[in-house]
Amino acid sequence: MLFFAKAANTLYELGRRVLRDQRKAEIATVLFCFNPASIFFSAPYSESLYSWLSFSVMLMCFDDINSVLIIVPLSLSILCRSNGLLNIGFVVFFGLKMMFNQTTVLSFVTIFLKIVSILIIIAFHFGLMQVYNFYLFCLRKSFNFPDFIRDFALQNQMVLAGNRSNDSISPWCNDSPPISYGYVQERYWNVGFLSYYEFKQLPNFLLAAPIVLIILVNSFKYFRRNTAFCVRLGIFNLKPKVLRVTQLSDQHQFVFIVHAVALTIFAILFVHIQVTTRLLASSSPMLYFFCANYFTPQQQHKKNDDESNIFDLKRLSVMQKVVIYYFLGYYSVGTVLFSNFYPWT
Numbered sequence: 001m002l003f004f005a006k007a008a009n010t011l012y013e014l015g016r017r018v019l020r021d022q023r024k025a026e027i028a029t030v031l032f033c034f035n036p037a038s039i040f041f042s043a044p045y046s047e048s049l050y051s052w053l054s055f056s057v058m059l060m061c062f063d064d065i066n067s068v069l070i071i072v073p074l075s076l077s078i079l080c081r082s083n084g085l086l087n088i089g090f091v092v093f094f095g096l097k098m099m100f101n102q103t104t105v106l107s108f109v110t111i112f113l114k115i116v117s118i119l120i121i122i123a124f125h126f127g128l129m130q131v132y133n134f135y136l137f138c139l140r141k142s143f144n145f146p147d148f149i150r151d152f153a154l155q156n157q158m159v160l161a162g163n164r165s166n167d168s169i170s171p172w173c174n175d176s177p178p179i180s181y182g183y184v185q186e187r188y189w190n191v192g193f194l195s196y197y198e199f200k201q202l203p204n205f206l207l208a209a210p211i212v213l214i215i216l217v218n219s220f221k222y223f224r225r226n227t228a229f230c231v232r233l234g235i236f237n238l239k240p241k242v243l244r245v246t247q248l249s250d251q252h253q254f255v256f257i258v259h260a261v262a263l264t265i266f267a268i269l270f271v272h273i274q275v276t277t278r279l280l281a282s283s284s285p286m287l288y289f290f291c292a293n294y295f296t297p298q299q300q301h302k303k304n305d306d307e308s309n310i311f312d313l314k315r316l317s318v319m320q321k322v323v324i325y326y327f328l329g330y331y332s333v334g335t336v337l338f339s340n341f342y343p344w345t
Contacts, residue, residue, distance in 0.1 A: 003048035004041045008032055010055040011285055017062050018252045019289060027295045028288035031323075035287070036211065036330035037278035037345055039338045046080055047282040053077035054283055057087045058256070065094040066111070071118055075125040082181055083283060085126075086259060091118060093255045097235050133180045136161040138173035158188075189272070196273055204274040207345060208267075210326050211277050211287060215264045218290040219257050226250050253289065260286040277330070277345035291323045 011032050015025030040047040056073040070091065077084035095115035102108045135141075141162030145153075153160050159170050172183035185191035196204075223230050234254035263283055267276040280287055294317070316324065330345075338344045 001042065001048075003052045007041075007048055007051035007055055010052060010059055011288065014055055014059045014062065014285055015289065015292070017059070018256065018285070019292070020252070024289070024292040024296070028285070028292040031288045031291050031327060034327055034331045035281045036327055037281040037334065038331045039334045039344065040278045040282070043338065047278060050077060050081045050084065051282045053080060054084065054087055055285060058090055058285065061090040061094040062252075065091065065098055066114060068114075068118065071121050074118075075122055078122065078126055079129055081283075083263065083279070086262065086283075088119065088122060089259060090255060091115065091122075093235070100235055130177070130179050134173065134178050137170050137180065138178065191271055193270055196271070201273065204272070208273045208276040210330075211280055212264055212268065214287060214290055215260050215280065215284075218286075218293075219261050222250065222253065222257055226254075230254065253286070256284065256286050256289070260284040274343075274345050291327075294319050294323055 008029050012025050012029040015028045016022055019025055019028070035041070037047065041051070042048075053073045053076050057070065057077060060067055060070045060073065074084075074087055074091065077087050092115070095111060099108050099111045099115075102111065137159060139162070143160070143162040145160060150160065152158070170180070170183070172178055172180050175183075190196070229251060234251065260280065263280055264276070267273065267279055271279070334344050
């Protein structure tokens with residue numbers, strides 16, 4: 001719950017900078033507090049911690065990419081969840097953006113070396129985790145496991161740490177480099193390219209459909225609206241005429257939208273599709289930023305009404321109601337199903 005509160009506060013600060021609109025940042029934060037995967041932010045899962053770390057990386061990149069302290073949340077986010085590796089993209093993007101805005105070669109080289117140094121340290125931390133896994137599962141060690149653990153591993157054909165023998169070793173130990181994550185996902189979770197595309201999984205695809213549509217449809221609108229800016233990857237300077245067309249808030253959203261689209265496409269093609277909801281809800285602020293855009297003050301019937309009535313269902317448009325029902329519906333159903341040991345996102 002502490003990490004959830006920290007994540008909400010960090011999302012609010014990030015929203016103020018990216019959206020350039022305090023009211024939208026407030027709405028995005030409120031939506032985060034009862035998001036479609038909310039139960040996973042309250043249960044003993046890694047979602048709340050990962051969100052806080054990831055949003056912190058994004059905020060620090062936005063505020064000061066030169067800060068070496070960015071290593072802390074970035075390294076921890078990678079150790080917390082494997083998809084934290086994508087957060088490296090924010091360091092690279094904001095670093096390149098600053099580099100190409102420099103007027104002297106010395107400044108360009110200085111920033112380049114600092115970014116490279118940060119990435120090397122991050123790679124070292126990630127490497128330590130892989131070495132630790134190799135030590136546990138690829139070397140012959142003596143670990144004392146309770147009998148019920150040994151029985152469970154035997155029944156489910158699982159490998160226990162330190163269980164290597166002359167004729168038995170985990171296949172991934174012989175890979176170059178020996179990284180366990182991909183093997184574990186494929187071996188025990190059946191994660192692979194289009195491996196989840198079975199007719200019996202249709203309900204799970206429908207379960208993930210709302211968040212996939214929100215991300216992809218709004219991202220397409222963004223790219224169509226800011227084509228010239230996107231073609232330049234949001235890094236290289238634009239002509240003054242193009243700059244006038246591309247709003248400042250749109251410019252700030254570019255890298256976050258690319259991150260959200262990359263995660264969405266990866267989820268559609270590789271992972272268990274129903275996990276897409278909590279994957280995106282905990283990793284990308286764009287779910288909340290896109291939905292907050294539907295609740296602009298201009299869309300309210302009475303401009304001078306008290307702002308606390310922003311979610312008054314009697315005054316909401318169709319799209320606003322859809323967002324509210326989607327968030328509240330998944331929030332309620334997910335809480336009931338998950339807490340009674342039924343499958344959910």
